[in-house]
Structures are given as C-alpha cells and as structure tokens.
Amino acid sequence: MRSTETKLTAVSRRGFLAALGGLALSPAFARTPLAENLTQSTFEGEGQLFASAYKKTSGHYGIGLLDEFGQVLAEIGLPGRGHGVAVSEDRSCLVAFARRPGTFAVVIRAIAPQDPELITAAPGRHFFGHGSFSADGQLLYAVENDFHAARGVIGVYDLTGAGVRRIGELDSHGVGPHEMVMAPDGKTLVIANGGIETHPDKGREKLNLATMAPSIVYLDAETGDLLSEHRLDAALHQVSLRHMALDGDGHVWVGGQYEGPAHDTPPLVAKFTMDGAPELLEVPGVIASTLQNYIGSVAANKDGSVIATSAPRCGQTLFWDAQAGAFLGSQRIIDGCGVAPIDQGSFLISDGNGGLSIVDDPGTRADIIARSPGYAWDNHMSALTG
Amino acid sequence: MRIFIASLLAVLLGQPLAAASFEKPLERLTSGYIVPSMADFSQRASGLSGAVEAVCDTPGEETRHEFEKAFGETVSAFARINFLRFGPLVEDDRLSRLAFLPDTRGIGLRQIRKILAAKDQSALSAQTLGEKSVAVQGLTALQLLAFDRDSSVKLGKPGELKDFTCQYAFAIAENVAAIGAELERAWTAPDGYRRTLVTVGPGDHPFRTSQEAFETVFNALTTGLLVVRDQNLLPVLGTSPDKAKPQRMPFSLSKNGLIFVGSELDGLHAALLSMELDAATEADLSRGLDTLAFEFSNAQKIIDRIDGPIRESLGGGNAYQQITLLAISTKAMRDIMGLRLAEPLGLTGGFNALDGD
Numbered sequence: 026m027r028s029t030e031t032k033l034t035a036v037s038r039r040g041f042l043a044a045l046g047g048l049a050l051s052p053a054f055a056r057t058p059l060a061e062n063l064t065q066s067t068f069e070g071e072g073q074l075f076a077s078a079y080k081k082t083s084g085h086y087g088i089g090l091l092d093e094f095g096q097v098l099a100e101i102g103l104p105g106r107g108h109g110v111a112v113s114e115d116r117s118c119l120v121a122f123a124r125r126p127g128t129f130a131v132v133i134r135a136i137a138p139q140d141p142e143l144i145t146a147a148p149g150r151h152f153f154g155h156g157s158f159s160a161d162g163q164l165l166y167a168v169e170n171d172f173h174a175a176r177g178v179i180g181v182y183d184l185t186g187a188g189v190r191r192i193g194e195l196d197s198h199g200v201g202p203h204e205m206v207m208a209p210d211g212k213t214l215v216i217a218n219g220g221i222e223t224h225p226d227k228g229r230e231k232l233n234l235a236t237m238a239p240s241i242v243y244l245d246a247e248t249g250d251l252l253s254e255h256r257l258d259a260a261l262h263q264v265s266l267r268h269m270a271l272d273g274d275g276h277v278w279v280g281g282q283y284e285g286p287a288h289d290t291p292p293l294v295a296k297f298t299m300d301g302a303p304e305l306l307e308v309p310g311v312i313a314s315t316l317q318n319y320i321g322s323v324a325a326n327k328d329g330s331v332i333a334t335s336a337p338r339c340g341q342t343l344f345w346d347a348q349a350g351a352f353l354g355s356q357r358i359i360d361g362c363g364v365a366p367i368d369q370g371s372f373l374i375s376d377g378n379g380g381l382s383i384v385d386d387p388g389t390r391a392d393i394i395a396r397s398p399g400y401a402w403d404n405h406m407s408a409l410t411g
Numbered sequence: 412m413r414i415f416i417a418s419l420l421a422v423l424l425g426q427p428l429a430a431a432s433f434e435k436p437l438e439r440l441t442s443g444y445i446v447p448s449m450a451d452f453s454q455r456a457s458g459l460s461g462a463v464e465a466v467c468d469t470p471g472e473e474t475r476h477e478f479e480k481a482f483g484e485t486v487s488a489f490a491r492i493n494f495l496r497f498g499p500l501v502e503d504d505r506l507s508r509l510a511f512l513p514d515t516r517g518i519g520l521r522q523i524r525k526i527l528a529a530k531d532q533s534a535l536s537a538q539t540l541g542e543k544s545v546a547v548q549g550l551t552a553l554q555l556l557a558f559d560r561d562s563s564v565k566l567g568k569p570g571e572l573k574d575f576t577c578q579y580a581f582a583i584a585e586n587v588a589a590i591g592a593e594l595e596r597a598w599t600a601p602d603g604y605r606r607t608l609v610t611v612g613p614g615d616h617p618f619r620t621s622q623e624a625f626e627t628v629f630n631a632l633t634t635g636l637l638v639v640r641d642q643n644l645l646p647v648l649g650t651s652p653d654k655a656k657p658q659r660m661p662f663s664l665s666k667n668g669l670i671f672v673g674s675e676l677d678g679l680h681a682a683l684l685s686m687e688l689d690a691a692t693e694a695d696l697s698r699g700l701d702t703l704a705f706e707f708s709n710a711q712k713i714i715d716r717i718d719g720p721i722r723e724s725l726g727g728g729n730a731y732q733q734i735t736l737l738a739i740s741t742k743a744m745r746d747i748m749g750l751r752l753a754e755p756l757g758l759t760g761g762f763n764a765l766d767g768d
Contacts, residue, residue: 136732377762377764378637398504399502
C-alpha cells in the first residue's frame with residue numbers, strides 16, 4: 026500500500042503540473058526550485074503539493090499550487106475571489122470554488138491533462154465555497170445556496186464526461202451550508218450548515234442572526250436521505266458551524282464562528298459523530314477571550330491524531346489531541362488561516378501576508394519557510410498529495 | 412466640539428474617525444522614499460560586478476575588503492527596499508530573484524552545489540542566470556558563493572573552481588544590477604508604477620481608490636515589521652540561548668545580519684515618516700506616531716549595543732538579550748501600526764481576519 030501511495034504521490038504531483046500545460050514556460054513556475062530540479066532530472070517525485078486561493082497586490086485572484094518548500098509552482102487565475110479547494114481521493118482532480126456567494130468553480134484534472142474547466146452555478150443557485158468528491162472521484166458535490174427558498178443544497182456534478190455536468194441536487198437540511206466532507210465509509214456526506222441566511226440582493230449581509238439554527242448533518246450521498254442531524258444547545262444557536270475535518274477515527278471536528286455579543290466566549294470547536302452527542306471542547310480562558318469568536322479553518326495532520334484550528338482574527342492557530350479532545354497549545358501566526366497536513370504529523374499554515382509556516386509541534390514556535398511576495402493567501406489550503 | 416461631532420458621526424455611520432486623504436501621502440512616499448531608495452539600490456548594485464571582477468582578478472586584502480564593502484552596501488540598500496512588496500518588486504519574481512528569503516531548508520546552497528558540480532554554463536551570464544531558479548541568482552546566492560563559513564571572503568581564492576565561481580559570481584552581480592536598474596526604471600518611467608499608485612482608477616487598474624492603494628502600502632509596511640520580527644529575529648533566538656541560531660538572520664554569513672535588520676527598520680521608519688500621515692487625516696495620530704518613532708529609535712539603539720556580527724556575538728555577552736528586546740520592540744511597532752494607526756486611517760484588518768467565511 027505504501028508503494029502505491031508513493032506512486033500516486035509522484036503521479037499526481039507531476040500530473041497536476043502537467044495539467045496546467047506548458048509550465049516550464051510559465052513565469053510562475055520557470056524560476057522555482059522545483060523547475061530547476063526537474064530540468065536537471067534529479068527530482069525524485071516524493072515532494073508534496075498544496076493549493077490555496079490567493080489575492081495578489083495587483084488585485085488579481087487565483088489558485089496557487091505550492092510545493093513543500095512553500096514555493097509557488099503554478100497559478101490558475103480566477104474571475105473572482107476563491108475559497109476552498111476540493112481534492113479527489115485519488116488526487117487526480119481538484120476543484121476550486123468561488124468565495125460565497127459565487128457563481129464559478131474551476132476543475133483541474135491531473136491524469137488527463139487539459140485546460141482547467143470553468144463551471145457556472147445553476148440558475149437560482151450560488152456556490153458557497155466548498156465541495157467534496159465521491160469516493161470513486163466520478164461525482165463532485167458542491168455546497169450551494171438556493172437563495173429563493175433560503176435553503177442549502179448540495180449540487181451533484183458528473184465528472185466522467187468530456188465536460189462537467191450538473192445531474193441533480195440534494196437537500197442540505199439546513200441554511201447556509203459551508204464545508205462538507207465525505208465520511209471514511211465513502212457513502213456519507215457530512216455537511217456543516219452554518220445557519221446564516223443570505224440573499225444575492227443583500228450581498229454577504231446576514232439576514233437571520235436572531236433565528237439562525239446551524240447544524241451538522243450526515244447524508245446518504247447517493248439518496249440524499251438524512252441519516253443524522255446535530256444541533257448545539259439552543260443557547261449556542263449563534264455559533265455558526267462552518268469548517269470541518271476528519272480525525273484518524275473518522276470523527277468530525279468542526280470550527281465555529283459566533284455571531285452573538287462580542288463579549289461572550291462560547292465554545293467554538295466541537296467533535297461530532299453520526300450517532301453521539303456533540304462534544305464541545307474548551308479553549309483555555311486566557312486564549313478563548315482573544316479568539317474574537319472566529320475559527321477560520323480546521324485540518325487534521327496526516328494520521329489524524331492532531332487537529333489544527335486557525336483563528337486568524339487573533340493570529341493564533343490552536344492544536345488539539347484528536348483522541349482525547351485535549352487542547353495541546355497554540356502558535357502565533359499573524360493572519361494565518363489556511364492549514365494543511367505536511368510531512369509526518371506537521372502542519373503547513375498559510376497567511377494573508379504571503380507567509381507559509383510549518384508547525385512541527387504545538388509547543389514549538391511556527392517556522393516560516395517561505396513568503397510569497399505580493400500574495401495574500403486566502404482562508405484555506407488543501408494538500409494535493411497524500 | 413468638532414472632534415466630538417466627528418466621533419459621533421463615526422459611531423452612527425460606522426465609519427473611521429475622520430475621512431483620510433491618501434493621494435498626498437502616496438505621492439510623498441514615492442517621491443520622498445521609494446524612488447530615491449530604488450535609485451540608491453540600483454546604484455549600489457551596479458558597483459558589485461566591478462568588485463567581483465577585482466577580487467577575482469587580483470585577489471588580496473584590499474580587493475577582498477572592497478568586495479565586502481560593495482556587498483554590504485548593496486545588502487543594506489536592498490534591506491531598505493525589500494519590504495515594498497507590491498508593484499515592480501513583486502513583478503517578474505524580482506524580490507525572490509534578488510534574495511531568496513527565507514531559505515530555512517537550504518534550497519539555495521543545494522542548488523548552487525549542483526551548478527558548481529556540473530559547471531552549469533547557463534549560470535555564467537546574467538541573461539541565462541535570470542531564467543534559472545530564483546534561489547541561485549541573487550544576493551543570497553552571491554553570499555553563499557563569496558563567503559566562507561568563517562565569514563571571510565573566499566571569492567577569488569585559488570582552487571579548482573575558482574574561474575567558474577568567479578564567472579558565476581560576476582553573472583549574479585550583473586543580474587542583481589540589471590534587476591536594480593529595472594526597478595528604478597519601473598518607478599520613474601512616466602507611465603510607471605509611481606503613476607499606478609498615485610493615479611487610481613476603474614477598469615483593469617489595480618486600485619480603484621487611493622484608499623486601496625494606500626492600504627496596499629500600509630499592509631506592506633506592517634508586513635515588513637512582521638518579517639523583521641517573525642522571520643529575521645525570532646528564528647535566531649531558537650528556544651533558548653544555548654539553542655540560538657544566528658545563521659537564521661539573513662546575510663549573517665557575510666557579517667551583514669545586523670546591518671540588514673537595522674537597515675530594514677531604518678527604511679521602514681523612513682518610508683512611514685515620508686508619508687506625513689498626521690497631515691492626511693483629521694484624526695489625531697500624533698501619539699501613535701510618536702510612540703512608533705520612539706520604538707524605531709529604541710530599536711536602533713538596541714542594535715548598536717550588540718558588539719560585532721551576530722554569528723560571533725550571539726555566543727556570549729548580551730546579544731541574546733538584545734535580540735529578545737529587539738523582537739519585543741518590533742512587535743510593539745506592528746501593534747501600533749495595526750491597532751493605533753490603521754483604524755483612524757479607515758483601514759481594515761488582515762486579509763483573513765476581515766469579513767471572513
């Protein structure tokens with residue numbers, strides 16, 4: 026299994042680069058250390074790749090592909106601000122979504138190199154920033170807003186044909202769906218319904234803060250049947266459940282953003298299972314009061330034993346023991362938000378100042394490994410290699 | 412009374428305390444700081460190739476000293492522009508090509524070794540070198556080629572690779588000078604970036620308003636302070652004095668570490684002062700600006716108190732404590748910028764912290 030994984034890693038890394046076409050000629054790639062290695066044929070194909078949305082000081086938006094040294098290997102321009110990047114299980118395809126409320130997503134395939142494909146949201150629907158693949162990689166699920174009915178839906182897209190085709194949608198059983206993951210069984214979608222109603226006529230204005238009712242739902246990915254639904258206590262109904270990651274045991278870690286009074290310090294991190302009650306996790310008081318009630322990203326390290334939750338408003342990333350649910354510590358990364366697993370057990374954290382930092386140990390200071398000039402890395406970062 | 416009404420309006424409208432006007436600060440910044448600093452860097456960089464040639468052709472104490480001087484002056488001038496991370500400096504990878512920083516994983520050294528081992532001819536002209544990896548073509552690469560582990564100049568010393576190394580170093584010097592000249596031109600040309608920054612507009616223009624342009628500049632300055640502290644100082648401190656890593660200070664190999672950091676801070680302060688921000692808004696920024704001035708002055712005094720190059724001084728004496736103080740001082744500077752100046756100027760917070768998702 027390990028050798029297969031290694032092979033996949035090598036294929037996908039080279040594949041993603043090839044998929045973007047003529048990279049050796051692209052300014053963003055030509056002068057990178059990887060290009061130097063590739064041209065000297067000494068590259069061993071063991072490196073790691075990451076993707077993140079960015080904004081440049083030139084005002085342009087896009088998706089950047091980065092290597093494990095934090096060097097930008099390639100860029101894919103986007104028509105507007107991007108958000109999350111979904112990666113297929115076999116790492117052969119990635120989809121970058123527009124920031125909500127957005128109308129575009131871009132599909133990039135690694136195995137069968139072709140130009141990135143731009144897909145547009147269906148009439149009456151807006152992409153809401155995240156998505157997920159079916160286990161076999163043939164379907165893409167996208168969180169969307171049915172803004173006329175003020176309900177969340179999961180758009181289902183067929184990726185097997187020459188072009189991406191929307192073949193249906195599932196009810197997200199909530200309002201304002203945001204991040205979504207495919208459970209380890211490959212059959213169950215877990216969706217964070219943030220609970221916040223918006224409408225394109227009102228931009229990003231939050232229309233229902235007094236009545237919002239976020240939820241975590243487990244759906245049968247094939248039938249859309251609601252398998253399980255969790256809400257926090259009524260007193261916590263203004264904790265918008267937004268971002269999530271799976272730990273090594275398949276439990277779902279969720280990071281929230283509190284829409285209530287600024288002086289409150291409600292729990293912002295919780296662990297969910299399909300059948301059990303949510304486990305609310307405590308951040309030590311001295312840190313809790315600095316978070317400004319905002320968790321930006323949630324990610325697990327490679328073996329799922331440690332969870333990272335970024336809190337960009339206070340420039341801290343918090344770390345958790347996945348099994349015990351214990352707070353392990355935090356590290357300061359100003360405007361750090363995107364988090365992805367790197368190396369064996371570490372995290373790569375991107376920030377709005379172009380920085381890329383590695384945290385090897387929750388108790389050790391983040392090590393800045395690169396700073397991409399002119400880039401502001403956006404909210405999320407995805408690992409493209411296993 | 413006027414301030415009270417403005418405050419009341421600000422509360423009612425959710426607006427900054429006083430509307431700021433950004434065209435003039437931007438004009439003052441470009442004329443008073445950016446253009447002269449780019450010109451200075453270009454001029455210093457243009458002297459590098461001659462110093463390389465001299466130390467390679469007639470190696471000796473004098474030429475080595477002249478090379479050290481030319482290199483140090485170029486590094487110092489670079490430190491005064493490296494935080495201007497927008498426009499010409501980030502276009503065409505210029506900043507990374509001038510200095511590949513940070514390089515915590517030793518990419519530059521590894522790639523330079525490969526070039527040397529293969530006697531890669533494409534490294535021997537500025538034109539072909541400029542197309543190679545950003546890690547092998549700038550000041551950080553020249554430092555690795557030219558300085559020995561004990562910080563002495565090794566460029567020009569006898570050895571099997573002397574000629575190749577000298578030609579490679581010369582190509583780097585010419586490449587750095589060429590980039591310096593490009594930067595100067597890009598800022599001074601009639602339709603150059605100076606106009607872009609000061610004359611904002613709709614359409615494909617990077618900045619729709621002067622506030623957006625100013626925000627880019629302000630963010631660059633706060634990021635510059637962040638880089639000084641989080642990237643150039645804290646890694647040096649390690650986890651304890653006995654685990655300090657002086658090599659993590661940029662350009663410390665050539666004994667220019669503290670010169671680099673000092674010039675960065677000096678440049679950041681000069682850039683900030685050039686804008687005369689207190690004249691840009693009705694809000695009272697004087698206390699914030701005064702405190703900032705105190706911290707910048709304090710920082711230079713701290714640097715002055717450190718005896719000798721950081722790789723030598725960190726082993727004993729008070730250098731560890733002074734670098735710790737410097738890190739505290741730079742954090743204070745950034746906090747003042749972010750907490751006490753940004754809001755009255757009507758500027759928003761960090762990219763990810765703002766209006767998140």
